[in-house]
Amino acid sequence: MLKLENYQEIINKCSHCSYCQATCPVYLEDLLESHVARNRLNLINQVLILRTMPVSQRFREILDRCLLCTNCTQTCSSKVPVDEIIIAARAEVGKGTLGGLKGFVMSKMLKQRGLTGLMSKAGSLAQKIGVAREMPQLASKSFDQIYSGTIPAQGEQRGRVAYFVGCGTNFLYPDTGVAVVEVLTRNGWEVVIPDGQVCCGIPVIAEGDLAAAREMVTANLKVFDLDSVEAVITDCTSCGMMMKEKFSKLLDADDPLQEKAQALAGKIFEVTDFLQQKGLSETPPALDKTFTYHVPCHRGWSPTVADAPRNLLGSLPGAELRELEEPERCCGAAGTFFMQQRELSESIRSHRLEQIEASQADTVITQCPVCRFYLSAGLTSQQVTHPVILLAQAYGTVQP
Ligand code: SF4
Numbered sequence: 392m393l394k395l396e397n398y399q400e401i402i403n404k405c406s407h408c409s410y411c412q413a414t415c416p417v418y419l420e421d422l423l424e425s426h427v428a429r430n431r432l433n434l435i436n437q438v439l440i441l442r443t444m445p446v447s448q449r450f451r452e453i454l455d456r457c458l459l460c461t462n463c464t465q466t467c468s469s470k471v472p473v474d475e476i477i478i479a480a481r482a483e484v485g486k487g488t489l490g491g492l493k494g495f496v497m498s499k500m501l502k503q504r505g506l507t508g509l510m511s512k513a514g515s516l517a518q519k520i521g522v523a524r525e526m527p528q529l530a531s532k533s534f535d536q537i538y539s540g541t542i543p544a545q546g547e548q549r550g551r552v553a554y555f556v557g558c559g560t561n562f563l564y565p566d567t568g569v570a571v572v573e574v575l576t577r578n579g580w581e582v583v584i585p586d587g588q589v590c591c592g593i594p595v596i597a598e599g600d601l602a603a604a605r606e607m608v609t610a611n612l613k614v615f616d617l618d619s620v621e622a623v624i625t626d627c628t629s630c631g632m633m634m635k636e637k638f639s640k641l642l643d644a645d646d647p648l649q650e651k652a653q654a655l656a657g658k659i660f661e662v663t664d665f666l667q668q669k670g671l672s673e674t675p676p677a678l679d680k681t682f683t684y685h686v687p688c689h690r691g692w693s694p695t696v697a698d699a700p701r702n703l704l705g706s707l708p709g710a711e712l713r714e715l716e717e718p719e720r721c722c723g724a725a726g727t728f729f730m731q732q733r734e735l736s737e738s739i740r741s742h743r744l745e746q747i748e749a750s751q752a753d754t755v756i757t758q759c760p761v762c763r764f765y766l767s768a769g770l771t772s773q774q775v776t777h778p779v780i781l782l783a784q785a786y787g788t789v790q791p
């Protein structure tokens with residue numbers, strides 16, 4: 392799966408309706424027809440499947456200038472999985488969005504969860520080769536140094552969940568992980584954090600490195616005991632999309648872990664979505680905040696993930712949700728895209744920043760650590776955080 396030869400028939404389903412045009416952040420920025428999904432698909436078909444055109448530099452640029460935001464996939468009238476076809480094409484031309492040495496540093500950072508010595512070596516190598524200035528700062532203490540193992544429910548136990556801790560939370564924003572544990576346990580959920588988790592693999596599939604992604608999928612599937620938990624919780628919409636929609640596709644149909652990948656897809660929830668669906672056992676007393684919500688692009692895997700923060704926080708006494716104009720507009724970050732396509736990313740982000748500033752909200756919430764970093768880096772007076780952190784603040788378990 393995720394091999395280009397499997398997509399030829401699917402590419403031919405494109406009806407050229409152009410619904411994808413209005414939702415592509417890259418096209419909206421540069422207005423180049425070649426960047427609209429339907430034209431990317433046609434080009435991939437001609438160059439890599441029918442072989443009527445060569446793999447030119449321009450073709451590589453067109454492949455690279457895609458955020459894999461999935462906006463086209465979500466709006467496609469023929470349900471063509473454009474993002475997967477672009478990933479498969481990147482794999483075919485063997486061209487990642489990161490160069491060799493930078494890629495090496497990234498893969499060390501992604502695969503070695505919990506090995507903090509190796510992390511700091513990778514961090515200093517990143518400094519030397521100039522990646523560090525393009526990357527958010529590593530937290531002084533990673534999440535796995537704060538919480539591990541099983542954390543019991545507070546009060547009467549309602550059930551047991553496993554927590555998949557993404558790289559963004561583990562290495563950059565452990566405050567999100569702390570809030571996840573505190574809010575879940577306060578609501579009666581025992582939280583198990585399985586040892587041996589690694590990155591979900593989304594940064595490497597974006598590079599077209601399917602073999603590395605398969606290694607990560609396999610490592611992750613092995614550590615989760617799905618029968619013992621009601622749900623697997625993530626705080627990151629991109630990790631959630633990866634586990635729900637891509638894990639199974641990265642494995643061969645007869646892979647011994649295929650069944651488990653499909654079972655995991657049925658159990659994965661973003662944390663606020665899970666809390667919304669199960670209900671809070673105790674409503675927080677108040678939240679003295681005006682906030683706005685940047686909806687992450689990778690939301691298509693759950694029909695309710697974008698409602699959850701609005702519903703959970705918006706109704707609290709003292710809270711005021713100020714909806715953005717175009718709440719779902721992309722911020723331009725997209726994993727490592729902002730490092731490689733800096734000018735384009737900054738240009739995409741500029742519209743989002745203007746909308747956030749116009750909202751005059753104190754705080755911006757979003758369920759993606761990369762959006763959090765990239766929006767924070769562009770804002771001067773507004774704080775960007777995860778909605779579960781605001782919920783923890785409302786309970787008084789985390790200080791604002
Ligand atoms: S994934 Fe996003 S950036 Fe890429 S073609 Fe689709 S809408 Fe455009």
Ligand code: SF4
Nearest residue numbers: 405406408409411467
């Ligand atoms: S929305 Fe889908 S079917 Fe319509 S042009 Fe775009 S890719 Fe083709």
